Amino acid sequence: AQTVTQSQPEMSVQEAETVTLSCTYDTSESDYYLFWYKQPPSRQMILVIRQEAYKQQNATENRFSVNFQKAAKSFSLKISDSQLGDAAMYFCAYRSYNNNDMRFGAGTRLTVKP
């Protein structure tokens, strides 16, 4: 079974600065999707960004970008120009292309300091 590891339980960043959240995963598959979800205190799960494994180009969504290293099975999230509203739990997730189930990491709690 695939596993997703987020080694940083908590991270902190100063407003307007940049922060990188780490994620590694283990799989024997070649086709899959990777995601970062944000969960604010409202507990709603919000999709931040996704990456298809067959694409070499790193996904970008406004201030959010990823560093996808397929050989290293690494998928980090970079948040630029951090804002107070970015404070939340961030979950890295892996979705199997064939089986369609989605597995989550343990999460990283991000604090943004004014």
Added chain:
Amino acid sequence: DARVTQTPRHKVTEMGQEVTMRCQPILGHNTVFWYRQTMMQGLELLAYFRNRAPLDDSGMPKDRFSAEMPDATLATLKIQPSEPRDSAVYFCASGLSGKRGEKLFFGSGTQLSVL
């Protein structure tokens, strides 16, 4: 906007009682997932369905939990009898299978407290 609807949003019950959580997936979606979120375990996959058929429920305690899809518009997760250790937030998510369906859409969750 299409959304996944979960009811109830909060549930407080006593140990031993039956609990039923409901989920209405987004119309047209053919996969439904149930997750449990706790501080200790994070997000655990309990069960998921494709085209209403259960594909994997290995994450679910079989003796007390059951998940069903009576029809394409309703998924249920039942706990009988409930125990204090079942206290958690239970999320339902839906999506499309295959290449079209890399995204999952989550409901707002049911916060369950078993006293």
